Amino acid sequence: MTFLSFLTAAFLTSLATPTPNLHTNETLIPPNDFIHIHNLRLHSQSGLHYLNGINYWSCMNLASSTSTGGNLTRLLTELDQLASHGINHVRIMASSEGAPTPQPFRMNPPLFTALGVYDEAVFQGLDRCLHELSVRGIRATMTLGNEWHWSGGFAQYVSWATNNSRIPYPPSWNMTAAPQRPTPRTGWGAYTIEGVDAAPYDAFTNYANSIYDNKIAEEMSKQHIDIVMNRRNSVNGRLYTEDPTIMTWQIANEPQAADPLGYTGPYSIFLLPNPDDRMFPFIQRLASYIRLRSPRQLVSVGLESKQGEYYFKRIHDDPHVDYATTHVWVQNWGVYDMFDPHPENLARAQDFASAFLKNTSTWGKEIGKPVFLEEFGMARNNWEHVGKEYAYLSSAGTGNRDVYFTSIFETVLDDFKSGGAYIGTCPWAYGGIWRPETQVMNTFDMVWAGDPPHEATGWYDLYDTDATMAIIEEQAKDVRGWIEENDGGEGKGEG
Numbered sequence: 001m002t003f004l005s006f007l008t009a010a011f012l013t014s015l016a017t018p019t020p021n022l023h024t025n026e027t028l029i030p031p032n033d034f035i036h037i038h039n040l041r042l043h044s045q046s047g048l049h050y051l052n053g054i055n056y057w058s059c060m061n062l063a064s065s066t067s068t069g070g071n072l073t074r075l076l077t078e079l080d081q082l083a084s085h086g087i088n089h090v091r092i093m094a095s096s097e098g099a100p101t102p103q104p105f106r107m108n109p110p111l112f113t114a115l116g117v118y119d120e121a122v123f124q125g126l127d128r129c130l131h132e133l134s135v136r137g138i139r140a141t142m143t144l145g146n147e148w149h150w151s152g153g154f155a156q157y158v159s160w161a162t163n164n165s166r167i168p169y170p171p172s173w174n175m176t177a178a179p180q181r182p183t184p185r186t187g188w189g190a191y192t193i194e195g196v197d198a199a200p201y202d203a204f205t206n207y208a209n210s211i212y213d214n215k216i217a218e219e220m221s222k223q224h225i226d227i228v229m230n231r232r233n234s235v236n237g238r239l240y241t242e243d244p245t246i247m248t249w250q251i252a253n254e255p256q257a258a259d260p261l262g263y264t265g266p267y268s269i270f271l272l273p274n275p276d277d278r279m280f281p282f283i284q285r286l287a288s289y290i291r292l293r294s295p296r297q298l299v300s301v302g303l304e305s306k307q308g309e310y311y312f313k314r315i316h317d318d319p320h321v322d323y324a325t326t327h328v329w330v331q332n333w334g335v336y337d338m339f340d341p342h343p344e345n346l347a348r349a350q351d352f353a354s355a356f357l358k359n360t361s362t363w364g365k366e367i368g369k370p371v372f373l374e375e376f377g378m379a380r381n382n383w384e385h386v387g388k389e390y391a392y393l394s395s396a397g398t399g400n401r402d403v404y405f406t407s408i409f410e411t412v413l414d415d416f417k418s419g420g421a422y423i424g425t426c427p428w429a430y431g432g433i434w435r436p437e438t439q440v441m442n443t444f445d446m447v448w449a450g451d452p453p454h455e456a457t458g459w460y461d462l463y464d465t466d467a468t469m470a471i472i473e474e475q476a477k478d479v480r481g482w483i484e485e486n487d488g489g490e491g492k493g494e495g
C-alpha cells in the first residue's frame with residue numbers, strides 16, 4: 001500500500017530529476033515516453049523510432065518463478081543477448097487461457113483458468129518480464145488473444161461460453177508421442193490427434209471463430225482484457241496502461257476471416273472479398289474497447305494480412321487501429337519447401353515475400369497507416385536432416401534462412417528509408433539458449449522453445465549462436481545509423 005502510493009507520487013515528481021530512492025528503477029523507459037505516430041512514422045521522445053523486433057512469446061512464463069515452470073536465469077541471459085543485438089521491441093503473449101480440465105498443446109501454466117481466476121505467479125512473471133524489458137530499453141507488443149490453440153485463445157473462450165464444450169483440435173505436436181528418445185520427456189514426438197478429436201483445421205477455426213458472434217465469449221474476453229490492462233506491475237509499481245514499455249495492445253494473434261468466399265488455399269488473395277465477414281465488427285468492437293482504456297498506447301490487430309487488399313484495408317482503416325500488421329509464412333503457405341536445396345525454392349520464397357511486402361506497403365500508404373512486419377520465419381537447411389532421427393535438429397545450417405532474412409530486411413529497410421509505410425521487422429522466434437537436443441520437459445510439460453507448444457520444436461527457432469542473429473544486429477546498426485543522419489528532429493520533443 002505505502003509502497004504503491006509512494007511510487008505513484010514519486011513518478012509524478014521524478015520526471016526531471018531522478019529520485020535517489022528509485023535508483024533500482026531509474027533505467028526504466030521514462031514514464032511519459034510513449035511511442036506515438038506522426039506521418040506514417042513511430043516516434044519516441046528521442047526521435048524517429050524503428051522497430052528492431054523479435055518474437056519472444058513465452059516471456060511471461062520464463063520470467064515466473066521456478067515452481068511455476070519459469071527460469072529467470074535463462075530469461076535474463078536471453079534478454080541481455082537480445083539487447084546486445086540491438087533489439088528494441090519484442091512481441092509477447094500478455095495472456096493465456098486454461099480450462100477447468102488440463103488441455104493439450106498449450107502454454108502451461110496459463111495466466112487464468114476461468115473468468116476471474118488468475119494465477120498470480122504467472123501474472124508476476126508478466127510483471128517481471130515487462131520490468132526486465134524496460135530496463136533494457138526494449139518495448140513490447142502485448143498480444144491479448146489468439147486464433148490458435150497454443151495459448152488457449154478464441155477456442156477456449158468459446159468453450160467456456162458453451163458449457164465447456166469440446167474443442168475440436170487439429171493435429172498438433174505431441175512431444176510424448178512416438179518416436180520417443182531413450183530418455184523420457186526429451187522428445188521427439190509427432191503431430192498427433194491421439195486423445196483429442198481429429199479435426200481438420202477448418203473445423204477448428206470455425207469453432208474458434210464463433211467468438212465473433214458469441215456475446216458471452218466476447219464479454220469474457222473483454223472482462224479479461226480489462227483486468228490485464230489495469231494490472232499494476234508488482235516489480236516496479238507501474239500501472240500497465242501508464243507504462244510506455246507497453247507500446248501496443250494487440251487484439252489477437254492471427255484472427256482469421258470467418259466466412260471467406262473464394263478461398264483457394266492456405267495463402268490466397270481472396271477472389272471474392274466478403275464484406276459481411278463476422279470478423280470485421282468483432283475486431284472493431286475490441287479495438288474501441290481497448291482504445292477507451294488506454295488512449296496513450298497503440299492498438300494493433302495481429303492480422304497476417306494474407307487475405308489481400310480488401311481485408312487489409314477494411315480491418316486496418318479503423319480509427320482505433322493505429323497501424324497495420326503483416327505476417328509472411330512461405331513454408332506454411334506452400335511457397336517454400338524446407339527439404340528442397342534447389343536455388344529456385346529459395347528464390348520463389350524471396351520473390352513471394354518481396355511482392356507481399358510491396359503490396360502491403362502500398363495499401364498501408366493508401367489508408368495512411370504504417371505497417372509492421374511482425375512475423376516471418378524460415379526453417380534451417382533441413383534437407384541436411386533427411387534420414388536422421390529428427391528433422392529439426394539444431395545442427396543444420398541456416399544458409400537459406402540467412403539469405404531470405406537479409407532480403408526481407410533490405411526490402412523493409414529500403415521501403416522505410418524511401419518513405420514507404422513499413423516501420424520495422426520482427427522475426428519468429430527467439431529460442432535463445434534452448435536446443436532440441438538438450439530439451440527436457442518441465443513439470444508443466446513445457447520446454448519453452450521458440451516454437452509454441454502445438455508445433456514441432458526447433459522448426460523456426462533463432463538460437464543465440466546462429467549467424468542469423470548477427471544479420472539482425474547488422475540491420476539494427478544500419479537503421480540506427482540512418483536515423484542519426486536523417487532524423488532532422490521532426491519527431492523530437494513531441495509527446
Ligand SMILES: *[C@@H]1O[C@H](CO)[C@@H](O)[C@H](O)[C@H]1NC(C)=O
Binds near residue numbers: 022237
Ligand atoms: C523499483 O522501485 C520500488 C520502489 O522503490 C522498489 O520497491 C523495487 O524493489 C524496485 N524494483 C527493482 C527491480 O529495482
Ligand SMILES: *[C@@H]1O[C@H](CO)[C@@H](O)[C@H](O)[C@H]1NC(C)=O
Binds near residue numbers: 071073
Ligand atoms: C535454467 O536455465 C539455465 C541456463 O541459463 C539452466 O542451466 C538451468 O538448468 C535451467 N533451470 C531449470 C530449472 O530448467
Ligand SMILES: *[C@@H]1O[C@H](CO)[C@@H](O)[C@H](O)[C@H]1NC(C)=O
Binds near residue numbers: 163
Ligand atoms: C453442461 O455439461 C454438463 C457436463 O457435460 C452436462 O451435464 C449439462 O447438462 C450441460 N448443461 C447444458 C445447459 O448444456
Ligand SMILES: *[C@@H]1O[C@H](CO)[C@@H](O)[C@H](O)[C@H]1NC(C)=O
Binds near residue numbers: 104176177196
Ligand atoms: C500424446 O501421445 C501419448 C503417447 O502416444 C498419448 O498417450 C497422449 O494421449 C497423446 N496426447 C494427445 C493430446 O494427443
Ligand SMILES: *[C@@H]1O[C@H](CO)[C@@H](O)[C@H](O)[C@H]1NC(C)=O
Binds near residue numbers: 269309353356359
Ligand atoms: C500482390 O498484389 C497483386 C494485385 O492484387 C496480386 O495479384 C498478387 O498476387 C499479390 N502478391 C502477393 C505476394 O501478395
